[in-house]
Amino acid sequence: MTEPVPKVGVGVLVCNGSQHVLIGKRRSSIGDGTYALPGGHLDFGETWEECAAREVKEETGLSIHNIKFVYVTNTVLRDEKRPSHYVTIFMRGELVDPNAVAENLEPEKCDGWEWVEWPNVPQPVFRPLQSLIESNYQLS
Template sequence: MHVLPKIVLRSRGPIIASDAIVCNAKKEILLTKRNIEPFRGKWVLPGGHVKYGETIENALQREVEEETGYKVMIEKLHGVYSNPKRDPRYHIICICFICKIVSGDAKINFEVGEIKFFSLKSLPRKMGFDHRKIIQDFINNKGKQR
């Protein structure tokens, strides 16, 4: 039997992540206040890195539940964000989905200090990553939908 050598892959390529735009019945958007760096103390969309062997959709649902306590259903793709400077640690390509809550109750964990729904007209001033741009794109696209 032929045994392949063990290979350790060290890629300098981008990391894949997913973020969720989650709206409630009042059309408010769900944000979490980060307890960890980068952007500690700033508001962000729920989301995170995709694990090896995991689909982007499963990663998104897992991350939203871990960070907020809510189980979500993905409704549609919102957009792809790939600016190499969107995260100060490394180059992350983020695939963002529009989701709705199907069950669960808000609960925080070590990454998240606060969970809150914001109206689109009263978003927090201090936001992390490029999440203000992602939300602005969402607002702009809503006006184009019929």
């Protein structure tokens, strides 16, 4: 059996003008039951900003703008149901409408969305996000 090839993921710190970010509990063969940011795989030919906006819209129905690069991680997940290697690009975006409410548009992939104060993400945390937290990244 060959080793899986690395994939590129994009995680998005969706900010609502305060020190809070949107997180959800994953339902996946990778990181199942852990808390993570909205995000997904980078599509061929897509910019990081385009991927961030698309994934947030697909998963939550929210529109974001002022999207900026934050951090990158390199995570080998050997102990998952499906061993994986991800380069995760973290982006930050602001809500276009600060009063918009997140919807769970992919309930097969996420248990729902909630706002939490950064960096106080509930345990267990998805490993790439844990690396971002451990970097001491500050929202402001």
